[in-house]
Amino acid sequence: MGRTLAEKVWDDHVVRRAEGEPDLLFIDLHLLHEVTSPQAFDGLRKNGRRVRRTDLTLATEDHNTPTLDIDKPIADPVSRVQLETLRKNCADFGVRLHPLGDVEQGVVHVVGPQLGLTQPGTTVVCGDSHTSTHGAFGALAFGIGTSQVEHVLATQTLPMSRPRTMAITIEGEPADDVTAKDLILAVIAKIGTGGGQGYILEYRGSAIEKLSMEARMTICNMSIEAGARAGMIAPDETTFAYLQGRDHAPTGADWDAAVAYWKTLRTDDDAVFDAEVFIDAAELAPFVTWGTNPGQGAPLSARVPDPASYEDASERYAAEKALEYMGLTAGQALRDITVDTVFVGSCTNGRIEDLRSAAGILDGRKVADGVRMLVVPGSVRVALQAVEEGLDKVFTAAGAEWRHAGCSMCLGMNPDQLAPGERSASTSNRNFEGRQGKGGRTHLVSPQVAAATAVLGHLASPADLSGADAGARTPAGAR
Amino acid sequence: MEAFTTHTGRAVPLRRSNVDTDQIIPAHWLKKVTRDGFEDGLFEAWRKDSSFVLNQPAYQGATVLVAGPDFGTGSSREHAVWALQNFGFKAVISSRFADIFRGNSLKNGLLTVVLEQPVVDALWEIAESDPTAEITVDLERRQVRATTPDGAALTADFELDENSRWRLLNGLDDISLTLQNEADIASYEATRPAFKPRTITA
Incomplete structure (x- = not known):
């Protein structure tokens, strides 16, 4: 019987397989950041151990880093200690680090791919759940905890039991205003936040094959929000073209050998998935979340659901709690929800294509009065590219704030946070209670919806901009 | 890792689903560089509400958390496990756990027990009707035992793979176990293709 993509990559990394034990898997690339690594380095010191493969390890600073005044000492002493700890650990153990101020610094999941380190058929781990991002290249990429x-x-290596496999097949032609973010939010709403538990997802079908590498990264990034261990997309010519010429991509004969191998990384026709989900891309629309987990989402044209409509008691209770936290009422049109803040950035949507999309909508328009818009590029390289294309000027002319690279308001570990009760439209990945700041309320959206929302002041898609009179809408007590 | 064999303690009923790790330990606590001192951050936002179950005097000192489905979703932060342990929890019971959280818990000796939702419902009723009622989580027999309000014995078997159980019962350190197979790692490394990426070029 044939094998799936995930099974092929898994099998190629088994160092040891023994009855009654998890497989011992070799790890091709280990990415580190300041938050989940200090206790791990402490453990090495305590036991007199070294880093076995510094040549397969890379660190960057992202979660804590400020996005303003980066040339000044970091104001928060606790954040500063954590960054200094990473710097000392990397120096002591010989790990390559891209610190704040370095041209290769940025969100760890943006940095790996842009350096060409994330390659098809590799195993990639990082102490961060959004490591699933790297699966866009046909890599097997897992988020891990500090002990791991x-x-x-x-x-x-890592001892791991092989997860089951699930095919998410998306066929058909999506409408022009439907982005990768809308696709993945629709997938999560369909299978639920626990639907992927114990599985590696493989996204496939014509709608996936047409996506750019950056769009594929957006999809795989949020696999974890469906509870999946990883998400993957088979590598193809789009993947090879993205990689060729990047700093760490193979060259010469190595390139030819690599591509020959990468071309074998497709699910065999006779392979069997443990579960399959089908989605018709033509039925999708711009998607937003209304609740406090990423599965609580709906098309932008819909209304806030009535918790009473849920048959499952625990889902009903979760929806009631979510509406209470979000300050929303059942039946309210999603388009009537007004926001205070718009955040464009994160490992989900902080790449150059995301910034281009948002800038394209903001060009010649203004951010609505009373709305704060933050644009935080995913890496310094993304920022430099955006500046070269003049996107920073588009953002600032529209009244948005153009910031330095980092995780920023996605999780609010740095000063970029929502105040209690503030509401955001955010291109990030989690709408959990307090995720973007204590008491903050988050609606997950695509960069296009974020930009249109910034202009109109309420949740909106770009289609709402043409001829729409923003002032005519009466926000229905969304605050 | 601390060994886990069997534990008997009072239970806290947490009737919420999708308890994500941002709720268990908010991000600002993640700036700490130690594995301890997280107890005050556990469920920090919810604990500001005096009616929250962990604030109720009757549940002080309880050591078994009984939670709704999909506990530990979201971020991979192991700090969530440390916070639960620092607070005094020895075991968490739920009908479903997020994968990364479950892996982290078992590597730290916090036993995560998967039971069917009707059993979780029964445990909630036990803990709510009598907060002094004790629940036994027995890893050797892979069994949870308690007494229902009407005096009947509740016994529920749970599954945990033999390898994880063995490591927990003996408090074994994964890294030492893996390093016993160092020769396998070295021979695998010798066969890796030349085109595989390196972060540092010699």
């Missing part, structure tokens, strides 16, 4: 970070540092 220490394990990989010490052994370059």
